[in-house]
Amino acid sequence: MHTPTIGDSVDVLDTPSMVVDVSIMDQNIAKMMKRFEDTRKxxxxxxxTVKSPLLAQRLLNAGARGCCVAKVSEAEVMAAAGITDLLITTEIIGTVKIGRLIDLVMKYPTVKVVVDSIYGANELNLAMQQFAPGMKLQVLVEINVGQNRTGIAPGSEAVGLAKHVGGLKHLRLVGVQGYEGHLQHLAKDERVRLCRTAMEKLSATVQQIKDEGLTLDIVTTGGTGTCEICAEFDCVTEVQPGSFVFMDAAYRNAIGTTYGNALSILSTVISRPATDRAVIDAGLKSLSNDSGNAEPKAYSSMRYRPAGDEHGILEWHDLDLRLDIGTRLELIPSHIDTTVNLFDVYYGIRNGIIEAIWPVSARGKVQ
Ligand SMILES: Cc1ncc(COP(=O)(O)O)c(C=O)c1O
Known part of the structure; x- marks a missing residue:
């Protein structure tokens, strides 16, 4: 069997495979960077989303300043590959994970973390005192700006936590995070209105914290659907979008085509049980469906649905459509992050040729 190599035709790829249109991806990245070029954000x-140090480096080369990761295990992969200005955006709780974090921070002191409780802050402080007493861990207080996931309540509670962190010997308060994930897929008017409300909460709390004499170097917020709205607010220093690199069907259906769908799953028709139905080799193990079903890329009248772990069904009403057994076709995932996590590698394609092979090195890194 031939191992796919750079310079090969896309036709050598076995299916299902995860393929990226490099030109669309680079346009997405350039567009995002351009939007913030003339701002101080x-x-x-x-x-x-990308779970790949090589793609992280591409983002940094294009103008990104630092990166976010969700988990300590993702941070480990990125840092080992040289991506070291990292913010871990999920609270780190428990001695096992904190131990892992301390090992990482001792090697890469620019790794930053969020806290949303006095408990969490005290645990981090204690561990730093025990294992890295000569260092200070960089900490951001996470504020709940409306998502009602993690984050301490804005106002006095957040101010209290910021003061607490600021007073701990082994932590250094460097900023706040307020992420409005619940707004990303709303229709434009509603997204703008509610994002401004969320940012007003964030701004007021940032001011209250500063009024206490504390310094906040970083105020971080925003996803693909909201970052431009967040950036209207003076207090915001940076935005943390992820999906824009590849986009997905759910995001595109919600916010439009500013960013193009750059990633798809290449599959093969393996059975034609009826004139208006085909079976492909991509099911739940190739296309996540937590945000609905994937969409066939080139056939707007065709619907896809998973038919188990390994199979997918395509259905259509246009009886003239031929789709022979053996035909290869691409599907746009409904949710990019959970689909990327299903594959070992990306194949970067330009004009039908494999231009790059990027391992999804942080695949499965959920700890
Ligand atoms: C804390 C945080 N920040 C930023 C993002 C990126 O958002 P998006 O993928 O919508 O651009 C996410 C996505 O889940 C997130 O959880």
Missing amino acids: HVRPHLK
Whole structure:
């Protein structure tokens, strides 16, 4: 069997395979960077989407300033590959994970973390005191700006936590995070209105914290659907979008085509049980469906649905459509992050030729 190599035709790829239109991806990245070029805001892309140090480096080369990751295990992969200005955007709780974090921070002191509780802050402080007493861990207080996931309540509670962190010997308060994930897929008017409300909460709390004499170097927020709205606010220093690199069908259906669908799953028709139905070799193990079903790329009248782990069904009403057994076709995932996590590598394609092979090195890194 031939191992796919750079310079080969896309036709050598077995299916299902994850393929990236390099030109669309680069346009997406350039567009995001351009949007913030004339502002004083930085783009710190969230790597929970790409899960690849090589693509992280591409983002940094294009103008990103630092990166976000969701988990300590993702940070380990990125840092080992030289991506070291990292913000871990999920709270780190438990002695096992904190131990892992301390090992990482001792090697890469520019790794930053978020906290949303006095408990969490005290645990981090204690571990630093025990294992890295000569260092200070960089900490951002996470504020709940409306998502009602993690984050301490804005206002006095957040101010109290910021003061607490600021007073701990082994932590250094460097900023706040306020992420409005619940707004990313809303229709434009609603997204703008609610994002401004969220940012007003964030701004007011940032001011209250500063009024206490504390310094906040970083105020980080925003995803692909909201980052431009967040950037209207003076207090925001950086945005942390992730999905824009590849986009997905759910995002595109919600916010439009500013960023193009750059990634798809290449599959093969393996059975034609009826004139209006085909079976392909991509099911739940190749295309996540937590945000609905994937969409066939080149056939707008065709619908896809998973038919188990390994199979997918395509259905259509246009009886003239021929789709012979053996035909290869691409599907746009409904949710990019959970689909990327299913594959070992990306094949970067330009004009039908494999231009790059990027391992999804942080695949499965959920700890
Ligand atoms: C904390 C945080 N920041 C940023 C992002 C990136 O958002 P998006 O992929 O919508 O651009 C996410 C995505 O889940 C997130 O959880």
